[in-house]
Structure formats: C-alpha cells, structure tokens
Amino acid sequence: MKLITCVIRPERVAAVKESLFRAGVTGITLSHVTGHGGEREVVEQYRGTSLVLEFHDKVKIEMACSEPFVEATIQAIVDAARTGEVGDGKIFVQPLERVVRIRTGETNNDALTPITANEVQARAQAEMPAVGA
C-alpha cells in the first residue's frame, strides 16, 4: 500500500479527477494549499501599492492505493496535470503502514477499494472521452 500525494495546478484539477476516475482510483482527498516551486512571482497592483505574490495557489490530492493501482495512479496524474511549464507540481509516494475503514472496521487492502469504484470507473470511461485517445 502506498500513500500518493500530488500537488498540482488548480486549473488541472478537473482533468486529473477525470483521469483518476478512468483509471479506477475513486477515493481521493483534496485540499487548497499554497506553495513555492520554481515559478516566477506574480505582481498585483492596488493604486500605488505593489503586492508581490511569492506563493502560488495549488491543490493537493491525497490517495491511498493498493499496490496494483500505484503505477496507474501516477501515470494518470502525470498525463492529466502536465502542461510543460514550470509549476506543474510534484507527486510524492510513501509506504503506508495500515488503513482502517471506519464504517466497517475492515483493514488494509479491503479498506482501500471503494464499494462504488467499478461503477464510478465505468461511468467515467463511458461519459468522458479519453485524454489523448
């Protein structure tokens, strides 16, 4: 089991979500985060005041995956989040010791597969045209 964390551009969230769903990864947690990569600073002007924004808005997505899904997840994120410009973000993969599903008490791999996963994946593949297909 791995915990996969990625930090991506806010404007790529919709594409990454579609891509993950199509790959069968449906259990994801999003948060708004702010950070600094290698991008250039943004300058805003308010009357005589200039505001230099060193930090950029990003979205962090966290997913706990069973081993067969790890590579597919990483590939899905890379395919959908890449623009080629500085600031596309990072993916971090960490080993995961233990997972517990609160509702049932199931643990580890049993806890990782959402019961609706197949349904969500099927709908995603049917409704949304595949990226780059």
Next chain:
Amino acid sequence: MSADTGISAGDTAWVLISAALVMLMVPGLAFFYGGLVRKKSTLNTLMMSMAALGIISVQWVVIGYSLAFSPGNPFIGGAHWAGFALVGANPNVSYAGTIPHLAFAAFQAMFAAITIALVSGAVVERMKFGVYLLFTLLWSTLIYDPLAHWVWGDGGWLHTLGALDFAGGTVVHISAGVSALVAAIMLGKRRDFGRAPLVPHNVPFTVLGAGLLWFGWFGFNAGSALAANGVAANAFVTTHTAAAAALTMWMVLDVIRNRHCTAVGAATGAVVGLVAITPAAGFVTPSAAIAIGVLAATASFFAMQARARTQLDDALDVFACHGVAGITGALLTGVFATKGVNAGGGDGWLAGNPHQMVVQLIAIVSTIVLAAVGTGVLLTVIKALGGLRISLADEIAGIDVTEHGERAYHGGDLGELAGGLGDSIVMSHANDDSRTAA
C-alpha cells in the same frame, strides 16, 4: 407654480429626489471604503460612514443647519434656525425661492453627513470608535458648519467675495481631503504599514460603491441647481462626462504604469472625476468637463503613487482623491467657468476674467487653513483627553471584533464545523433553563 408661495412642484420634486440620491452616497461610500480595507476591519469602516449619517443628521436639525445657513456674521450663522425653528414649508428666498425651505435644509443635511464620512477613509483600522463619533460631531459643528456658511451662507465672506463653488468642491472635498491628511498624520500609521500587505479585501464592494457614488452624485451636483432647470441639466451632463473622462484617463495611466487596467483604479478614477467637477458642474460646458476629468485624474493618480512611497498612512488616499482632485477642480472652475452656461454664475479666465483665479485661490487657501488648523486642534485636544487609537493588541486582533463585537464574515472555516459558535449559544440556553428550573 402656486400663486401665494411661489413653490414649483417640479423644482421641489427634483430637490427632494436629489436629497435622497445624496443620502445613497453614504452607503455607497461605505462600500467603496469597506472593500478597500482588510477583512477584519470591514464593519468598522462601513460603520464610520453609516454612524455619521445618524449623528450628523441629528446635529443638523439641532444646530448644524442654523450655524451654516441662518443669518449671522460673515464667518458663522446664528442660532435662529436651531431645531429647524422657522424652517418650514414656505421657501427661503435667499437660498431657493421655488422650493420649501425644509427641502433645501434636508438636501444640505446629506452634504454635511457625507463630508465627515469622507474623512474616515484616512483613519481606518485603528481609531477608537467612540472617539471617532465624538470627532464627527465636533468636526461638523466647528469646521463644516462655519465653512458652509463662508461659501454658501447668505452674507458668508467667500460668498460675498464671489468664489465659485457650485456643489461643494471647497466645502466638502477640499475640507475633507485636508482634514483626512491631518488626521492620518496625527493618528500615525497602522502597525502593519510597511510590514504586511495592506490591500483591498473585496474589490467588488469598491466597484459597487463607486457605482452608487456616481449615481448619487447626480443628486449632489445637478440637485445643487436647486431647481429642475437648464443649469441642473448642464450639471448633470458635466458630472457624468467628467466622471467618464477621469475613469478613461485612469485606465490609460494604469496601463502605462502597470500594464493592466485595474478595477480599483477605474473605481478610483470615476470618483476623482466626480470630485473635480463638483465645484464646476453648473458653471462649465461639457467639453470643459472632459478637460477637468482628465487633468484631475492625472493629478490624483500621481499623488497616489507619490503617497505610497512615503510613510504617510492616509489609508484610503482621501487626500490624493478628495484633496488633490478637489483643489484641481476648484482651480479649473476659475479657468473654465462661463456665464454662457449659467447667467447666475461667473466668468473664468478663459471667458476673460483672470481675476476669478485669485478669488478661487483665496477660497482654496482659506478652506485648507480652516480644515487643517481646526482638525489639528480638535484631535490634539481629544488625544490629550484619552487617546485616539485602539490598543496595539486590538489592532492586531482586528477592530471589528474589538470595537464592535462582531465580524463581517462568519462561516466556511473549521471552527464553524467544530461547533464553537453553536455550542456557546446552546450552552447559554442550557444555563438559562437550569436557572429557571432552579
């Protein structure tokens, strides 16, 4: 027109509507200013405008109107009209012969209220609210009322001298701008000035406020004709044209300096144009209004850039906006005024009367002196009696919570999900119930 009183229904309707339009400028200003401050100071900023509408409207009936407009000496009115005594349905021919005296007094009440509210933009985020309320009352009584008498009062010395101020360039805008400058110096800068970004928290509020100000300004300027006539129509057109020209010019300057047309800049530019045309509205042509808008926007734009490089925390640039544009407008009134527009007005420099420039300068300088000295003395006294500013800890926590016990924006944070607010309400109910049961 009624035969016995000389009242015109059309004039009366227009002035009453204009009074309501000027009243709308107060919440307009509240939003214009409220959007420019930080989130934690929104309510205090809104309240400084709204509270002035309350306090000064009462002061106006009790004594303000009498001090400004009733017969007196060249410097201040008397107490004849205190409590609106003798101010009734019949016209006062010295001011407006075709509308009820009450309509004129109500129209002027709104001017008194918005003028001190303009000053509040310089002192946002740090002035004790109680002290501010006292300041509004004293400033209006000791500075605004005499100044209104000088310029507009029957027998006022600047009025007699022939100073041209159609709707309050000196009385309202120069006095507010200069007083704001003095108040900002006397209060000192905000703790975060130069340390943290002090940028607008809600630009849409500011644009909305500027829109309401623009709308209300038709009452302010065209209503100052005190009649539904050609002068009012001229003032209406010059007001709109100057605001439009200044907004356009501001966008040009913004693009040259920042490569962007900012929304805050456009909103500011419109207000600057409205300020500058105020003394001139009923005296100049629409073409002159374009020149006034463009020149005032340029002067104010560079004044704002310069102010930002100093240590002066005139937080919302009241001086650069109202002071600089007000002075520009008052001077340009002396340049562009023509009796061709308003036979009851005057001729300016371009109409062959360069002497008008001297009169305008005297009016500007004497307004600056009264506003600066008066505000300086007033705030020095209040400061000695107990201080002007909230504590540093309160300023950091935010003036809305510490001075008003409420905040502009609740919800959306984790604290709400955790139930802090709800719990405390439920807890107090539970306590009440248990006490009742016991």
